[in-house]
Amino acid sequence: MDGFYYDLEAFGNELREIRKSLRLTQKDVADQTLISTDTLRRIENGKVMPKHETLDLMSVIFKRDLNELLLKYRLKDYSSFYKIKTSIEDKLEGGEFEDLKKDVEELKEIINEGKTSLYYIRLLKQLLLLVESVIEKTVNNDYRQREQFFMSAF
Known part of the structure; x- marks a missing residue:
């Protein structure tokens, strides 16, 4: 567990x-x-x-x-989260970086719904940033701009 x-x-x-x-x-x-x-x-x-x-x-x-x-304290939208997490992991392992864009949108929806605690929202946002950085690096080849964004975000 x-x-x-x-x-x-x-x-x-x-x-x-x-x-x-x-x-x-x-x-x-x-x-x-x-x-x-x-x-x-x-x-x-x-x-x-x-x-x-x-x-x-x-x-x-x-x-x-x-x-x-x-x-009672299990992640409220666990099934949606698990589905998206598994999809992201499978695509990362399979090198299917272009297909991650759909998962990014689903992840943003989970975050915007606000059904989770602030702690989990922060963790989900970290996952989102990770996936977006992979897309920038592998698909868009625009990681320099994203690097500047990350530095300003922290």
Whole structure:
């Protein structure tokens, strides 16, 4: 399971709120589950994708199925995203750079719909910039202008 497909920061915030509502400290949870406080802190801060086993252990203490809760934070338009991501990967691997232009438009639609969190919008924009730069370099041979654009964007 890849953390890219989940809003781990929002999931971690909800876990923190549940823990606090139960009046538990991170140390309390760590002591009862044998999960380190460092791991719990990283989960609550959205820095790691928790293992199913970890969530199972924590579910007992939190009195909720945390694996089920995690699904709530899955990328909202996952099927569209997965389709476009797979299409881009296939075209990049197959050297079908001209055909990437259609994928760029679909990716822009996903970004403009705004169905994802700000974090994922930023990741999708990075993917868009990568694909556009490949098109500029391979199809348009106009990478000097794009290079200047990238430098000004950051």
